[in-house]
Amino acid sequence: MSNLPHGVIATYREFLPVTADTPIVSLHEGRTPLIAARQLGKTFSPSISVYFKCEGFNPTGSFKDRGMCLAISKALEKKARAVICASTGNTSASASAYGARVGLPVCVVIPEGQIAMGKLAQAVIHGAKVLQIKGNFDVALSIVKEIAVTQSLEIVNSINPFRIEGQKTAAFEVCDVLGTVPTYHFLPVGNAGNITAYWKGYREYKEAKRISALPKMMGFQAAGAAPIVLGRVVNNPETVASAIRIGNPSSWKTAENVVAESAGTIDMVTDDEILGAYTMLAEQEGIFCEPASAASVAGLLKMAHAGMFQANDTVVCTLTGHGLKDVDRAMAVTSRPTTCVSAEDVAEAIKRWL
């Protein structure tokens, strides 16, 4: 084994609230690829440099692992008897994996029928207690908040400050790999923990003099679940991007501060725009992310059409989760059905196709 540190806690220890007494859990999260766009940005006028921070490469397939490794480590340090979370899917997948790793019981409360099947399978196979409720994520979270107190369980949603601390390491990695800071950082916004975390990371790196400027933070909600944009709670949030189907975000106020401090924005994109970006990424960039992740790129396209960019701008889009989590969606959006042919007709079918 090499002596390189594994996982975000070992790598960025000096920036994180751990001590010699913290039992560190890691599944080698972090160090996800920052992939330069091959096409996107080149056709904009003026053209710009675009990079994708591919968080689907984390151990459970989403950025949630960065914060979960710290949240579970701190729960262990505190000798918690179990952890609990509400989830649109990825938090439960991540909590279940890290809990299994250290033998800490995990309970997940999720909206029935609204979780992508891959994410549900992860919670199930890792052995979590899965409670499906009739009600959306916002309802699930309010129940979890109450139960955590009455049953003295550790919450590992992003209201747990250790989640934000761990997730800020994604901003460190972007700067370390780019060698500088991007002009803009685009990302999807659900509960608004991640936009809060990135901004904290960028600010701390600037204070530590690792970077000399800060990016403008550009958050995108789905039009049917856009409470921050509309300025009011959305009681029945609706969008194909199930990971950001949230009507009353926990980090609402912080997200507004991030936008004000960074001179960025929080805006919304329609489901059509999200699915357009989702298929474009798969077909033209070779990257399969989940629908919610594509909200960042849909936002980038919207801003490009509005003429926001200047020559030499550098943009990073976070692709928050892996496309394989939700294969039903991929099969539903494609306009190209698969074809069944008999074995002897394959050659002929290829001739006709080319």
Ligand SMILES: *Cc1c(COP(=O)(O)O)cnc(C)c1O
């Ligand atoms: C959790 C999640 C989001 C939303 O992140 P917030 O921190 O809740 O704003 C976006 N995309 C994916 C894939 C997620 O799992």
